[in-house]
Amino acid sequence: MDKESIVATLLRRLDAVTGLDEADIAAIRALPIVVRPWEAGRAIVSDGDRPTECCLVIEGFCVRSKTIMNGQRQILSIHISGDIPDLQSLYLHRMDHDLISLVPSRLGFISHAALRAMTRRNPNITEVLWRDTLIDAAMFREWIVNVGQRPAASRLAHIVVELRRRLAITGYTESGAFEMPLTQEQIGETLGITPVHANRIIKQLRDENILDINRGRVRVLNETRLAELAQFDDRYLHQSPSL
């Protein structure tokens, strides 16, 4: 993937259609982005770190997670191509969670210095990036609701629908099936349940012909029943900045 298409990925993510002018786009294009391949399961930044750069997911999948003292882990978000999962580190200097790749990925690194210089000069870009971190927060809110209020099957349905919706924007989903490279243990960690129970729920949805999840691939079998379960309302994704 060349520099031009990396920038394109980034611009699409930032909903650059509205709000950015020629000069802003030129500034983004001028950002020094260091592209590095990344093996699966390797930490990008860890809890306690003080990163000096932000990470753009060019290709692949990452998750953010927190581990509590007894060793239990909670996955906080799933990141796909175009996301900047640790943009918050620009102003929150010490990491309070981990960021890890799930599969072999390609990551673009942009120094805090370069980003800060850019935002200092471009209020439009500042707004767009700030907005991006606010959407991040909106998704956390929805996840609190998901984990706090919904039964396990609905939780699973909800994150599946959310991920598919996000992948659809960048075109990473063929009809019905898409990639969600989480093991059942990791699915449990995102839903706040044990791996055994995650397996139960996955089996149940498979038996009911709603969803087939297997080794990182999701196939939607019954759109209607899935929607019923997930009770998904996409407003929290704030996909249209004009609204």
Added chain:
Amino acid sequence: MDKESIVATLLRRLDAVTGLDEADIAAIRALPIVVRPWEAGRAIVSDGDRPTECCLVIEGFCVRSKTIMNGQRQILSIHISGDIPDLQSLYLHRMDHDLISLVPSRLGFISHAALRAMTRRNPNITEVLWRDTLIDAAMFREWIVNVGQRPAASRLAHIVVELRRRLAITGYTESGAFEMPLTQEQIGETLGITPVHANRIIKQLRDENILDINRGRVRVLNETRLAELAQFDDRYLHQSPSL
């Protein structure tokens, strides 16, 4: 409370010690803030609204919450004096949750127009406000972990310790006891459990002489055991901007 002390509350919340110069502080002082008393339990902004101003909690308590289709409610955050609970509405134009007062409060309203004009002119203030919304997000992350991974008693201990820590900054806590004006039903909504179970947990902690929660007042009975239960690590609050 006069204008001067309202601004002082705001500045303390924004950790203005670092990062803001005379001009910035003057700009904040010049903000037009409309103070309005607010009765208990009245919505400040609701899910779906498009607010045109932000709300500063001068005195009192508010919560943010989301209600899902079947009527279940999840409380997302508790807000105290000095907080700007809907700062995110500056760039996320449509509300994806509710903001409601818990007790009779005094609120200060600042128009988006005034805030935007200020941030356009003052990059320092932009950073400080942006940072504030990032801390908001960090707290959401911790709440995902709380609801997803901890047993009910630990969840309760955790939010108690969090709230006390935050109140301590502004001096709203006398030794051991402080205000947390949530009914048991609302505590349930915060922890993702039913009111009956919330009652069970509260009784259990009372019987074990750890915590006495009664009609909006919390008394800490055993600091050590409370800390054990809560497993509280305050790093996610990002209280020191220099770090």
Added chain:
DNA sequence: CCTCATCCTTAACCTTTGTTGGGAACCGCG
């Protein structure tokens, strides 16, 4: 000081989720 609404409290029973332990399928590597 009485009343009504809200909040707190508890019990009995039921459902969901966790625990333990084991076996089968899959896959990358030698």
Added chain:
DNA sequence: CGCGGTTCCCAACAAAGGTTAAGGATGAGG
């Protein structure tokens, strides 16, 4: 092609949390 680790799968039992139903305390307003 076979081996070893990971992932998936499942059953039996235990524990945490939800449901339903009801009585008692508290406090604001008449």
